[in-house]
Amino acid sequence: MASDGVQELQGGQDISMPSHFRSTLALLLIAPCCAIGGDPADRPWSLRPVVRPPIPVVNTHGWARNPIDAFVWQRLAAVRLAPSAAANHRTLVRRAWFDLLGLPPGHLLPDDDILAGPGRWAAQVDRLLANPHYGERWGRHWLDVARYADTKGYVFFEDRVFPWAWTYRDYVITAFNNDLPYNRFVVEQLAADQLDLDDQPQSRAAMGFLTLSPRFMNNLHDQIDDQIDVVTRGLMGLTVTCARCHDHKYDPIPQADYYSLYGVLRSSSEPMVPPELQRPSKSEAHRKFRAELDKRSQAIRAFIIKTHTDMLAASRKRAGEYLLQAQRTLAQPPTDNFMLLVEAGGLNPTVVLRWRVFLERLVTRTAVEEFRDPVWGPWLAMADLDEAEQTSFPEGISQLLKRLSRNDADQSPINTRILAALNSKPPQSLDEASIRYGRILNDIEAEWQSTRKAATDAEKPPPSRFQDPTREQLRLVFHAPDAPANVPRLFGWGALALLPDRPAQAVYKKLRKELEQWLIKGKGAPPRAMTLAENDTPYRPRIFERGNPNRLGEPVPRQLPGALSGPGRTPFRTGSGRLELARAIASPDNPLTARVIVNRVWLHHFGEGLVRTTSDFGTRGTPPTHPELLDFLAHWFVHDAGWSIKALHRLIMTSATYCQRSDHRPRAFSTDPENLLLWRMPRRRLAFEAMRDAQLMFADSLDNRFGGPAVTGMFTAGGVTTRRSIYGHIDRMNPPALLRTFDVPSPQASCGRRDETTVSPQALHMMNHGTLHELSRRLAIRTSGSPAQRIRLLFEIVYSRHPSPEESAAILKFLKGFDGEKPAAWTAVAHTLLMSNEAQFID
Numbered sequence: 001m002a003s004d005g006v007q008e009l010q011g012g013q014d015i016s017m018p019s020h021f022r023s024t025l026a027l028l029l030i031a032p033c034c035a036i037g038g039d040p041a042d043r044p045w046s047l048r049p050v051v052r053p054p055i056p057v058v059n060t061h062g063w064a065r066n067p068i069d070a071f072v073w074q075r076l077a078a079v080r081l082a083p084s085a086a087a088n089h090r091t092l093v094r095r096a097w098f099d100l101l102g103l104p105p106g107h108l109l110p111d112d113d114i115l116a117g118p119g120r121w122a123a124q125v126d127r128l129l130a131n132p133h134y135g136e137r138w139g140r141h142w143l144d145v146a147r148y149a150d151t152k153g154y155v156f157f158e159d160r161v162f163p164w165a166w167t168y169r170d171y172v173i174t175a176f177n178n179d180l181p182y183n184r185f186v187v188e189q190l191a192a193d194q195l196d197l198d199d200q201p202q203s204r205a206a207m208g209f210l211t212l213s214p215r216f217m218n219n220l221h222d223q224i225d226d227q228i229d230v231v232t233r234g235l236m237g238l239t240v241t242c243a244r245c246h247d248h249k250y251d252p253i254p255q256a257d258y259y260s261l262y263g264v265l266r267s268s269s270e271p272m273v274p275p276e277l278q279r280p281s282k283s284e285a286h287r288k289f290r291a292e293l294d295k296r297s298q299a300i301r302a303f304i305i306k307t308h309t310d311m312l313a314a315s316r317k318r319a320g321e322y323l324l325q326a327q328r329t330l331a332q333p334p335t336d337n338f339m340l341l342v343e344a345g346g347l348n349p350t351v352v353l354r355w356r357v358f359l360e361r362l363v364t365r366t367a368v369e370e371f372r373d374p375v376w377g378p379w380l381a382m383a384d385l386d387e388a389e390q391t392s393f394p395e396g397i398s399q400l401l402k403r404l405s406r407n408d409a410d411q412s413p414i415n416t417r418i419l420a421a422l423n424s425k426p427p428q429s430l431d432e433a434s435i436r437y438g439r440i441l442n443d444i445e446a447e448w449q450s451t452r453k454a455a456t457d458a459e460k461p462p463p464s465r466f467q468d469p470t471r472e473q474l475r476l477v478f479h480a481p482d483a484p485a486n487v488p489r490l491f492g493w494g495a496l497a498l499l500p501d502r503p504a505q506a507v508y509k510k511l512r513k514e515l516e517q518w519l520i521k522g523k524g525a526p527p528r529a530m531t532l533a534e535n536d537t538p539y540r541p542r543i544f545e546r547g548n549p550n551r552l553g554e555p556v557p558r559q560l561p562g563a564l565s566g567p568g569r570t571p572f573r574t575g576s577g578r579l580e581l582a583r584a585i586a587s588p589d590n591p592l593t594a595r596v597i598v599n600r601v602w603l604h605h606f607g608e609g610l611v612r613t614t615s616d617f618g619t620r621g622t623p624p625t626h627p628e629l630l631d632f633l634a635h636w637f638v639h640d641a642g643w644s645i646k647a648l649h650r651l652i653m654t655s656a657t658y659c660q661r662s663d664h665r666p667r668a669f670s671t672d673p674e675n676l677l678l679w680r681m682p683r684r685r686l687a688f689e690a691m692r693d694a695q696l697m698f699a700d701s702l703d704n705r706f707g708g709p710a711v712t713g714m715f716t717a718g719g720v721t722t723r724r725s726i727y728g729h730i731d732r733m734n735p736p737a738l739l740r741t742f743d744v745p746s747p748q749a750s751c752g753r754r755d756e757t758t759v760s761p762q763a764l765h766m767m768n769h770g771t772l773h774e775l776s777r778r779l780a781i782r783t784s785g786s787p788a789q790r791i792r793l794l795f796e797i798v799y800s801r802h803p804s805p806e807e808s809a810a811i812l813k814f815l816k817g818f819d820g821e822k823p824a825a826w827t828a829v830a831h832t833l834l835m836s837n838e839a840q841f842i843d
Helices: 067-077 089-101 118-129 133-145 165-177 182-194 201-211 220-236 255-266 284-317 319-329 349-369 377-387 393-405 416-424 430-457 469-479 493-498 502-521 578-585 593-606 627-639 645-653 666-671 688-698 737-741 760-768 770-781 787-799 805-816 823-835
Strands: 542-544 552-555
Touching: 067 627, 089 118, 089 133, 089 645, 118 645, 133 165, 133 593, 165 201, 182 201, 182 578, 182 593, 201 220, 220 255, 220 578, 220 593, 255 542, 255 578, 284 319, 284 430, 284 502, 319 349, 319 430, 349 377, 349 552, 377 393, 377 416, 377 430, 393 416, 416 430, 416 469, 430 469, 593 627, 593 645, 627 645, 688 770, 737 760, 760 770, 760 823, 770 787, 770 823, 787 805, 787 823, 805 823
Parallel strands: none
Antiparallel strands: 542 552
């Protein structure tokens, strides 16, 4: 290979292309596979097991430095291309600083050949990986995936701000700095509440990955949908949320799998009092803080328990009224809006809705299975009679009761107590029938409570059911796990479902506000983790037909999607199953997790991933440009590197592929215009945060303090805020215009790859914003000496190089236009350097 690296291979080896490719550059999209079979070869490429491919045996003419280069050379040689020559020392070091730290070197770098000493470059990479700014740079990349924000978006009663969002951000930065194994990083973010973290209480903050979800006007279903999305798309590149309303149209993800995951996440909730992020202090001040906290939390807990107990008693006592109201609403559009308000003493909309869903399931089962429910068969028949136009209710009730009394061989017999109550004096309307049902159910409830009390008084274990099937059928109306009147007790904002009247809501909101204010602002209040806690009873998921939570379909178990586990999967056994889910995602046997994270790391080094659709590894995404290299890196990452992100950086950055120059080469460009085969290092524009932080560093104004609460006004204030950009306050509902201008993604959803636009507001900001003028002034006053010396120092700070004679001459000519070299002239020079492409791009 020629020394300048541009001579292409003339007699290259005859290397056959992988079967994934139609041609050397265009990849053949793999046909959708909507069923998972036993043969891995029948699966889409991303769902096949990760198998370590052999390193290609190719003659790279001494170019290759590690296995990555062999895979890249193989693909280049197949189209008679050669890689570019190695970049010089200054270019490589500046590239590495921005890639790993998001900051410039800020001083002169020599242009000597970094490859002259084999160990020098690796040592430089190791020094940068040990720098604490590394976690800030790579933590910001992860926060895009985690859709991090400091506010909740649209809410009803809650405060808009997450008081402890910053603890998750700091956790992520620390995890990257400490090189926490990625599999452990995944498990902590999904199930830290179920791990033994007494020695690492700060890791409890990891669950912000789930709890920093947008609130969607307190719509629980949308919140869980967002959590499913960030778990499956963020960690595994699977678009599972496409199966919320129907089976996935392209990938092997049935709707049942979506609701299996829904059940896992619905089985946990955010505790009213989140855990502390430090070991409890034994000081008197902390004891007083805890005493007041216990007092306030007990007050709200007692209120909810009493309200829930009263509501259960009322919903059972008024079962007939709820039954009738639910029947009347069947023809109306459904709603799950628990914010509906009623007058004190009115029927609770949440209970009405549960009765409605219960009746809808009965109607569907009766129509589909020709099933007659022993308890509710008469009610459904009377409801049909009530709606009939040809026959009035009083006229038809006698014939209906005679028909119901016949024990047809192909129908279930009607409950004898129901029949007796209806036959004793036939009801003359559906209203009257509902009263009969309510009376029967409450009579059975009284018998049940009396039976249990008698057993307790006799010091015997209380029974769990009636032995008489007739009584047991009626008892289950109130006591089955999904009984309409058996509303679960909730302690979060979901408790408002128990409180449909304004006075009760006002009391609850007052108690919650007092508790939250003390948690945040009480004297001695410690930082807390935004975590989840297991519910007392795991949620039993059912499919929502067409995604409608008011139309419940078949029950499904809480389990891993079949695409990841195959036909032999078993339901999760422990609690919600969240810890089992986390471990399954972080398992070496998971075909997606390692591939996805390896691809994300590659993206942030090369500007594009080996898979361009970084959060979609399904059949609608793009297949990898280097499939064998991707699998080699994924397997090496798990089995050789022990899930170490820093080890992966080191392997990538010490490759000759990474060390290439970024020069344009016409012939290579004509063959591979998108640089899919990596014949050169792509030239990349700095992300907004790196650009802003570099400007602060150039001006000697960067505040290097680590962590802490978000800095408000960083992206909107007129003055200069000097903390690193990762510590700026992110308002989910109203992100600053500056961030939108420079392609910072919306925190409304997980983002694996930022858009990159070139629009006029970007240039206008660089030219006109007061912050840039102030930083330019500060940069200018860092220099001293003769004009030539000052120019030289400016170039060393901003570009890490000396100016060329032409550049120096142009600046000196410009300065002559200012009388006496006024400070404004030097500010203009510094401003010009900050605005230049060389300052905003990585070669």
